[in-house]
Amino acid sequence: xxxxxxxxxxxxxxxxxxxxxxxxxxxxxxxxxxxxxxxxxxxxxxxxxxxxxxxxxxxxxxxxxxxxxxxxxxxxxxxxxxxxxxxxxxxxxxxxxxxxxxxxxxxxxxxxxxxxxxxxxxxxxxxxxxxxxxxxxxxxxxxxxxxxxxxxxxxxxxxxxxxxxxxxxxxxxxxxxxxxxxxxxxxxxxxxxxxxxxxxxxxxxxxxxxxxxxxxxxxxxxxxxxxxxxxxxxxxxxxxxxxxxxxx
Amino acid sequence: xxxxxxxxxxxxxxxxxxxxxxxxxxxxxxxxxxxxxxxxxxxxxxxxxxxxxxxxxxxxxxxxxxxxxxxxxxxxxxxxxxxxxxxxxxxxxxxxxxxxxxxxxxxxxxxxxxxxxxxxxxxxxxxxxxxxxxxxxxxxxxxxxxxxxxxxxxxxxxxxxxxxxxxxxxxxxxxxxxxxxxxxxxxxxxxxxxxxxxxxxxxxxxxxxxxxxxxxxxxxxxxxxxxxxxxxxxxxxxxxxxxxxxxxxxxxxxxxxxxxxxxxxxxxxxxxxxxxxxxxxxxxxxxxxxxxxxxxxxxxxxxxxxxxxxxxxxxxx
Numbered sequence: 001x002x003x004x005x006x007x008x009x010x011x012x013x014x015x016x017x018x019x020x021x022x023x024x025x026x027x028x029x030x031x032x033x034x035x036x037x038x039x040x041x042x043x044x045x046x047x048x049x050x051x052x053x054x055x056x057x058x059x060x061x062x063x064x065x066x067x068x069x070x071x072x073x074x075x076x077x078x079x080x081x082x083x084x085x086x087x088x089x090x091x092x093x094x095x096x097x098x099x100x101x102x103x104x105x106x107x108x109x110x111x112x113x114x115x116x117x118x119x120x121x122x123x124x125x126x127x128x129x130x131x132x133x134x135x136x137x138x139x140x141x142x143x144x145x146x147x148x149x150x151x152x153x154x155x156x157x158x159x160x161x162x163x164x165x166x167x168x169x170x171x172x173x174x175x176x177x178x179x180x181x182x183x184x185x186x187x188x189x190x191x192x193x194x195x196x197x198x199x200x201x202x203x204x205x206x207x208x209x210x211x212x213x214x215x216x217x218x219x220x221x222x223x224x225x226x227x228x229x230x231x232x233x234x235x236x237x238x239x240x241x242x243x244x245x246x247x248x
Numbered sequence: 249x250x251x252x253x254x255x256x257x258x259x260x261x262x263x264x265x266x267x268x269x270x271x272x273x274x275x276x277x278x279x280x281x282x283x284x285x286x287x288x289x290x291x292x293x294x295x296x297x298x299x300x301x302x303x304x305x306x307x308x309x310x311x312x313x314x315x316x317x318x319x320x321x322x323x324x325x326x327x328x329x330x331x332x333x334x335x336x337x338x339x340x341x342x343x344x345x346x347x348x349x350x351x352x353x354x355x356x357x358x359x360x361x362x363x364x365x366x367x368x369x370x371x372x373x374x375x376x377x378x379x380x381x382x383x384x385x386x387x388x389x390x391x392x393x394x395x396x397x398x399x400x401x402x403x404x405x406x407x408x409x410x411x412x413x414x415x416x417x418x419x420x421x422x423x424x425x426x427x428x429x430x431x432x433x434x435x436x437x438x439x440x441x442x443x444x445x446x447x448x449x450x451x452x453x454x455x456x457x458x459x460x461x462x463x464x465x466x467x468x469x470x471x472x473x474x475x476x477x478x479x480x481x482x483x484x485x486x487x488x489x490x491x492x493x494x495x496x497x498x499x500x501x502x503x504x505x506x507x508x509x510x511x512x513x514x515x516x517x518x519x520x521x522x523x524x525x526x527x528x529x530x531x532x533x534x535x536x537x538x539x540x541x542x543x544x545x546x547x548x549x550x551x552x553x554x555x556x557x558x559x560x561x562x563x564x565x
Contacts, residue, residue: 047458071461082453084317085506091448098449099461140452144460 001058001073001147003044003179010055013039014203016053021196023147023179026170028190030183030215031200032224038079038152039181040200044152044181045076057148071099075146079153079183081133083125089146090121096143111142115169131162138166148179155186167193188239191215191230199223252346252503260521267295267528272538293423296465298527299520301418301486304433304478306519307512309487310500311440314447314508315471316479318377320556322494323479326379327386329490331362332424332483333414334390340410352428352484359480362386363472370468376454380469413505416487416525416542425485436477437516443470444509451508489542491549492519 001023008017014036020138021027021044029037042048043055046062055062057073075096083092093111094103112118115135120128128136134154141149149170155163167189174180174195184190190197190211199207201223207214217229220239228241268291269275275291277283297340308323315321335358336351354450369382379422394414401407446467458464482489497511497517504510523541525547530539 042455045459047455067458067461067463069461071459074459076455078453078455078459080453082456084451084453085508087451087506090480091505091507092452095452095460097458098445115339135453140456 001179003074003148003181004056004059005040005044005152006054006056008040008043008050008055010043010048011048012203014043014050017200017205018053019198019205019208020124021179021181023176024174025195026174026180026182026193027196027198028182028184028194028211029198029200030185030187031191031206034202036199036203038202039203041076041150041152041181041183046070047076063101068099071146072144073146074148074150075141075144077137077141077149077151077154079156081130081137081157083133086124086126088121089117089125089128092125092136093121093139093143096140099144106205107145111139114142114172116165117140130157131159132164134158134166138169142173146178150181152183153185154182155184155189163189169239172207187215187220191237191239192235204208238243249514250509252500252510253517255503256500256514256517256521258532260311260396260517260524263521263524263528264295264299267298267524268292270528271531289422293426294418294421294527295524296426296551297418297421297429297485298524300430300433301482301489302492302519302521302523303516304429304436304482304519305489305492305523306496307437307440307516308475308478309519310497310508310511310515311443311447311471311474312493313497314511315443315450315467316380317450319498320494320553322491323475324488325387326475327362327366327390328359328381328383329478329481329483329488330387330390330394331365332359332480333488334358334394334397335361336413336484336487337394339405340413341397341401343402343406345409348424352425352481354562355484356432358390358482359476362390363476363480367469367472369518373430405522412540413487415540416489416545417538417540418486419512419538421485429481429485432477432481436474436479436481437512439470439474443467443474445511446470447508449545487542489523489545491545491552492522495549495552496522498552511560521541 003021006018009015017040029040031037039048043050049063062070093108097103112121115138117135117139120132138154154166170180194211197211198205199214206223209220220226220228226241227243227245228239229245230237231240232238268287275283275286312321312323313319332355336355339345339351339354365386366382370379398407398410401410446462448459449462496515500511500514500518526545527541530541530544533539
């Protein structure tokens, strides 16, 4: 079930973006602040209608799709961790079942177990730590068993252990055939965990391809204005930045 | 929800017969002369009207707090109550109030006007901020026109009648008001109840609700209609009765799992109980003239609101 965008333009935030995303892999969208990453993710989720251009899921236009049908296929996780009321973890995760009009225990329990938060099911939202909240909100997406997971900065506010754990969960989801699209600021995570990286700059695609190609030091310097180089082995690389790194 | 519904339903079942007996003259069905007539024509319609008005205000308060994701929201803030009050004041101003049904009809027209304005301004986009601002604008406009009507009242009697009516009361209400308000409020409560799951989804924010397939424009329409019918009908038969919609969800929330959908029905019951008890209390108080119900609930509600603010400041709410 391919997710495609054609000539997507939204105000002055995105201009003429076209891409085809394959399920079963992790695609990371990177770019400086204001590059249009969240706008692209919202458009791919069907939450933002483009001024011109189209988003299609297996050649069905998202704009024409009924809200519930779209919600069963695309799971969207926003950047904010808003939980307005002090509800239980289980009732948050059960919201993932809303497009199906049920509160089936099995997918909810599976999602809770997948993120290792089964023991938190009866806890109240306000008693959760930042890391627990992030996992609960991702579990809400998984409970809807969507074909695609689109998450905006899911690693923000998480410590390194929780970041790696969340990335492992997303890799498991991708391996099971789901499409995973992430907006990430951390270029090292993008380099080490993505199958494909799309770099946006000022609303346009600056690079699109394998992480080592899309995130070359040359491109990072051009887009972010930061001299840098990669160190370490493939799958565990780190980005060293600063004016002197290119000479060393 | 089941626990809260049972508790408030049970308390209401106890309070209703007691309220029928309570008053300046305590009724003893065995000895009081014309007890059956007093019960059937005065106390029963008044008690039922208190239940209808309270249920509408309680349910709309729960729905508004859920929609705005704010425990300090009150349906009175959003222009429908002032709109209905303006309609009623117009009826009083023109001297139509003596004719049966004209005052509540004017009030319902005022509520409908406020709803139409809200829908015209905020209905298409479905944005919460725009809705709130539109509500405040409608409330402010209706308030200003009401003040204008008072200041230009044709005579002192009309002015006093308007001011007294604005304070809200269930004094001297009859079956006529019950038959007018009950169906309208019932439809309103059902609409708000139907919005429940969408309000649950809004717990995680507007974007998540939309990503879960919630049509936020339809939700806004449901709320405008639901709050409009419940609050409009309440103001039409009882005048302005504030704070019920603010207080009641806070009494109910600890008895539920705190999902907005679980608050609507118990809040209707708790609102009914609160207005019934408050109306019985103002009848029993040994004052020269009966304390207006709207004033009594404001005297109760304002300190509660302050307590809520202090509690929120401490991060406990």
